[in-house]
Amino acid sequence: MLSKTSLPKVFTIPTVAILLVLSMVPTVFAVIIALQNRVLGQPAMDFVWLSNFIDLFSDRRFLNAVWVSVKWEFVTVIATMTVAIVLGVLMFQYASPRMRNFYCLLFIVPVLLPRVSAAFVWKFAFHPLYGIVTYPIRAITGKPVDLLGNANAALYVVATVDVWQWGLLFAVIVLKLLETLPPQPLEAAQLDHARGWQVHYYITLPMLRAPLISLTFVKMIESLRSFDLIYVMTRGGPGVATETLDMYAFSQGFIEAGKVSYASSMAVLMMVATVVIFTILWKRVQ
Amino acid sequence: MIKTFGLSASLALTCLLSTSPLATALAQGLTCTQPIKVLAQPRDGLTLLENYQDEFKQLSGTTFQIDYLNENDRRAKSRADASTVGNYNVYYVDEANVALFASSDWIVPLTDYYPAEYDFADFDPGRQKVATYNDKVWFAPLTGGGDLMVYRKDLLEAAGVTPPTTLEEFEAAVVKLTDADNGIYGIALRGARGSGANVWRWMPYFKANGGEWFVDGKPAFNSEAAVKATETYLELFKYSPPGTQTGSWDESVGSFLSGQVALLVESTPLAGMAVDPNNSLVVDSVGFLPPPAPLPGGGYGHGLAIATKANADETAKQCAGLFVAWATSKEQEQRRLEAYQFGELNRTSIITSQMFADIYGPALGEALAATGKVTAVNFWQDARWPDLGDRWGIILEELINGTRTDVKGSLDELEAYANELLTQ
Numbered sequence: 053m054l055s056k057t058s059l060p061k062v063f064t065i066p067t068v069a070i071l072l073v074l075s076m077v078p079t080v081f082a083v084i085i086a087l088q089n090r091v092l093g094q095p096a097m098d099f100v101w102l103s104n105f106i107d108l109f110s111d112r113r114f115l116n117a118v119w120v121s122v123k124w125e126f127v128t129v130i131a132t133m134t135v136a137i138v139l140g141v142l143m144f145q146y147a148s149p150r151m152r153n154f155y156c157l158l159f160i161v162p163v164l165l166p167r168v169s170a171a172f173v174w175k176f177a178f179h180p181l182y183g184i185v186t187y188p189i190r191a192i193t194g195k196p197v198d199l200l201g202n203a204n205a206a207l208y209v210v211a212t213v214d215v216w217q218w219g220l221l222f223a224v225i226v227l228k229l230l231e232t233l234p235p236q237p238l239e240a241a242q243l244d245h246a247r248g249w250q251v252h253y254y255i256t257l258p259m260l261r262a263p264l265i266s267l268t269f270v271k272m273i274e275s276l277r278s279f280d281l282i283y284v285m286t287r288g289g290p291g292v293a294t295e296t297l298d299m300y301a302f303s304q305g306f307i308e309a310g311k312v313s314y315a316s317s318m319a320v321l322m323m324v325a326t327v328v329i330f331t332i333l334w335k336r337v338q
Numbered sequence: 339m340i341k342t343f344g345l346s347a348s349l350a351l352t353c354l355l356s357t358s359p360l361a362t363a364l365a366q367g368l369t370c371t372q373p374i375k376v377l378a379q380p381r382d383g384l385t386l387l388e389n390y391q392d393e394f395k396q397l398s399g400t401t402f403q404i405d406y407l408n409e410n411d412r413r414a415k416s417r418a419d420a421s422t423v424g425n426y427n428v429y430y431v432d433e434a435n436v437a438l439f440a441s442s443d444w445i446v447p448l449t450d451y452y453p454a455e456y457d458f459a460d461f462d463p464g465r466q467k468v469a470t471y472n473d474k475v476w477f478a479p480l481t482g483g484g485d486l487m488v489y490r491k492d493l494l495e496a497a498g499v500t501p502p503t504t505l506e507e508f509e510a511a512v513v514k515l516t517d518a519d520n521g522i523y524g525i526a527l528r529g530a531r532g533s534g535a536n537v538w539r540w541m542p543y544f545k546a547n548g549g550e551w552f553v554d555g556k557p558a559f560n561s562e563a564a565v566k567a568t569e570t571y572l573e574l575f576k577y578s579p580p581g582t583q584t585g586s587w588d589e590s591v592g593s594f595l596s597g598q599v600a601l602l603v604e605s606t607p608l609a610g611m612a613v614d615p616n617n618s619l620v621v622d623s624v625g626f627l628p629p630p631a632p633l634p635g636g637g638y639g640h641g642l643a644i645a646t647k648a649n650a651d652e653t654a655k656q657c658a659g660l661f662v663a664w665a666t667s668k669e670q671e672q673r674r675l676e677a678y679q680f681g682e683l684n685r686t687s688i689i690t691s692q693m694f695a696d697i698y699g700p701a702l703g704e705a706l707a708a709t710g711k712v713t714a715v716n717f718w719q720d721a722r723w724p725d726l727g728d729r730w731g732i733i734l735e736e737l738i739n740g741t742r743t744d745v746k747g748s749l750d751e752l753e754a755y756a757n758e759l760l761t762q
Contacts, residue, residue: 092421093442093721113732180580181521181598194519196580201529203741287410289531290584291736306414308728310421 610680
């Protein structure tokens, strides 16, 4: 009996221990640094405890970065899931099996592009004078339009690139999920003369609720890691219009001030907020 | 303007090589075992240097590897690397961060490890000055200089505008020359954040209005001069091409070289690019003058410095020093001159050579001489400058893009931050 109960522990304890070391060491280190006043290049440092955290709440750029991050999260997650579901359903409904394979191949390509390369390509595509995306506006109005230089538009323009990469990939996943559904409920609905959108709204999508929620969570986590895309396309600008929390933390830590403790306090706060919010959401969903 | 100088170039190089310090360095018996790792930003001169890997290997016994990042990324990464792991033997530093690197002991005094036969004194005195901090030389120049006003003769002639020599004339000309409907803009400026980006181009206006960073030992960043300079800069931005509001050197210079801009006050390497058919569409219609008075030129210099951490022992420092000396030697500059890399020339012996005059003509030489007289160090030479300059860069970018409108309030915020920095 003893061997039966202890065997799982034998296998799991080393793995869990390694995972704990890998995840906890940098986390604890980040928390310790956040409680100090370390600055790159200055050997002297002291514990200032919660001073960095208190300073954050009177820092206008930090408050702006929180707001930008929240907007970024909402915009990219909602838009990605909408694009994925709409395209997935359209492919399932109207495309032949051969065309579906073709679309799948096509839609996977954007996410295979390195993020930084994609960002550079799109940055040039949105150039006010030479960009292919802005060309129609130039042709119609005769005036160039600088979308990445517009504080009201820049975040949404960058979000478009994020959705282009992830929305199309998720559309393929949604299509494959739809193809795994049993055909009987769909055939029954068709016998009842249900319209196409009704079939999906009332039958297929509710049946896919669990995987779609999982995809949403995956995208929520992925959207928290969009530093490279935003950094290449706007560097957080114009001004601070697209400066997310991770970008501001990097900027304070390595670009501008070398205030690694201050940057670390942002990272810790972001980690705590993320864990709390995700836990609440996960429990509500369950 | 640019001609082929195959035979004369070969002869000149042969002469230089015959008196080369390479042989002397070989005789020193210095053998380097570890490859020299260099963190730099893209420069034509460094790209050219990579063609001569074998030459360096013969000289030192080792190779070198250069990793390139654009200016802001290079600054961020070199700062992070120097203060933590120290992976790189040689850093590309510039006028804005040399004080920080030197005072943090991230780099060592250059001349301690710069072999005498490479003749450091041959560098342009202005560039030597920028490379000096606290009476010690920290880097060997790869590029540097001041500002030039580069203008389109054809556009000015068509508009009946004489090349402006004062700021007032300049502002009036910018307005008159702008024809946005036909894709012509009076000026191009830098909008992107950064002490070396938008702030760099703003500083001459600050200084031209009598601005000083400190008055009686106290910060004076929100002075009347700063307000006036900012207002002028924002006003001029109305006549700058789309894309420059969030762009930097590449965008503003690119606009000029592609024929969209009539007047441009920029760092001197622009002059070489403007007359190079490989870079410029306006080769035949470019004129040069010093910046309109009283704008001072922005004295700057970039170069290679020896890292402290990655070069733990004396031999490693000597190897890094040998690389820096070889990379910035007369031989390399001669090669850059032959490759028409105007912006990569720093040595007096090269700039005053007959070949330089033959290639670039007398007008550019005269403009360079004239601009040298008005070139000044405009920034605050202090380790805290990058922090303060970058803070102002972000605020200025917000003003340029209209997310802020209160100029005085913005400068008050900068002043408060400067006071905070000084008390730390």
